[in-house]
Amino acid sequence: MSRNEPSSNETIERQYEEYVMPIWKSLNVPIRRATDCTVEDFDGNEYLDVFSGISVTNVGHRNGAVADAATAQLDEFVHGCSYVHPNRPVAELAERLAEITPGDLRKSFFCNSGTEAVEGAIKLARKYTGSKEVVALEMGFHGRTLGSLALTGNHTYKHDMGPTINDAVHAPAPYRYRWPDETRSASEFAARSAAEIEHVIGTHTSDDLAAVVVEPIMGEGGIIVPPEGWLERVREITHDHGALLIVDEVQTGYGRTGAMFASEHVDVTPDILTQAKGIANGLPLGAFTAPPEIADAFDAGDHLSTFGGNPIACAAALATIDELQGGIVAETAEKGRWLSERLTELAADFDVVGETRGRGLMQGVELVDLSATGPRDAAPAPDKTLAAAVADELRERGIIMGVGGYYKNVLRFQPPLTISTEQLDRTLAALRTVLAEATDE
Incomplete structure (x- = not known):
């Protein structure tokens, strides 16, 4: 096919089938063009x-300021390896991250993705502490390379991929909706859930702990929001064992939860913070940031990335931060509160909605099968079939909705942060109609 010939959905899908290794095509919406909160197929x-x-795309598809910044840098130079040739976009972005990240986080390493950021953070923690073992959470997600995959607490991503690194163990996630026989108050649950990490350290490690790695909100796990007090206690436990707390903000960072970083909601400063996804609004960029004392544990040559800190991506990141700080983060907090209220009403009106949860514009709707008991507890069984059917029907009605969660039964509201209340209202109205038609409620 000539590059000048017009494409169609069918053509693109055929090319993918023949030439692209299959990963995940469940959304099934080829994209020709995207603007702000809408995409158009071929x-x-x-x-x-x-x-x-x-x-x-936290500041909207094809954001003008971000595109202009990337284009301006494209006219200067594209690549020189930012760890061999110092350049202005990297220098300015590193300084900017020191300003916007929590606490005394000051020095950043730039890479290409969230997975690489997590891998680099683990290496830094090992170098600084002199220890090797890492504790992560069941149902957590930190990437798909062999190192980050070892931290990911979901066999779905690990099938036929073992062994990974052998110094990672997992503690139960703070997933109160499906915690066995959980009837305690939120504060009691926070203490109990954090205590599980202490228990795992005591029973599954050899007193050689380098880091505990957690997400402040578990994205792929099903938009699981830990209770107040949990992250603070996890940090205390981590430090009691001479280890570093790595907070994975790849999915929660850059305004997604109504704060620049989700850890700010609970006033917890990580020892190392990982970032990617929204950092450059779609250009490939990742980073991990640490205080000087920890960052300086790396010697020259301990870590490197040929394309990490690409100047075009860094220029785009600077523009993305400007856009976010221009009011988008504050608006996200307001829209998130509005959306949470509407989703609570949805749960009250539909029995198949077991729980709604989230912060800002990172919200989840857990769908359940009322005819069966769920795993490990008395909550209704997860209904991944219904979740997939709802997402498919929404797509037919012109709305792209993600589905995730450990049990693949959680509808995911994670739109561009520029989405309007009217567009959110349209989504909610369609969701109500689809749920009513699918369940006769």
Whole structure:
């Protein structure tokens, strides 16, 4: 096929089938063009995007300021390896991250993705502490390379991929909706859940702990929001064992939860903070940031990335931060509160909605099968079939909705942060209609 010939959805899908290794095509919406919160396929169909490329285009598809910044840098130079040739976009972005990240986080290493950021953070923690073992959470997600995959607490991503690194163990996630026989108050649950990490350290490690790695909100796990007090206690436990707390903000960072970083909601400063996804609004960039004392444990040559800190991506990141700080983060907090209230009403009106939860514009709707008991507890069984059917029907109605969670039964509201209340209202109205038609409620 000539590059000058017009494409169609069918053509693109055939090329993917023949030439692209299959990963995940469940959304099934080829994209020809995207603007702000809408995408258009090759057949001219338009969709409202409530997933933003898996929580990436935080300041909207094809944001003008970001595109202009990238284009301006493209006119200067594209690549020189930023760890061999110092350049202005990297220097300015590193300084900017020191300003916007919590506490005394000051020095950053730039890479290409969230997975690489997590891998680098683990290496830094090992170098600084002199220890090797890492504790992560069941149902957590930190990437798909062999190192980050070892931290990911979900066999779905690990099938046929073992062994990974052998110094990682997992503690139960703070997933109160499906915690066995959980009837305690939120504060009691926070203490009990954090205590599980202490228990795992005591029973599954050899007193050689380098880091505890957690997400402040578990994205792929199903938008699981830990209770107040949990992250603070986890940090205390981590430090009691001479280890570093790595907070993975790849999915939660850059305004997604109504703060620049989700850890700010609970006033916990990580020892190392990982970032990617929304950092450059779609250009490939990742980073991990640490205080000087920890960052300086790396010697020259301990870590390197040929394309990490690409100047075009860094220029885009600077513009993205400007856009976020121009009011988008504050608006996200307001829209998130509005959305939470509407989703609470949805749960009250539909029995198949077991729980709704989230912060800002990172919200989840857990769908359940009322005819069966769920795993490990008395909550209704997860209904991944219904979740997939709802997402498919929403797509037919012009709305792209993500589905995730450990049990694949959670609808994910993670739109561009520029989405309007009217567009959110349209999504909610469609969701109500689809749920009513699918369940006769």
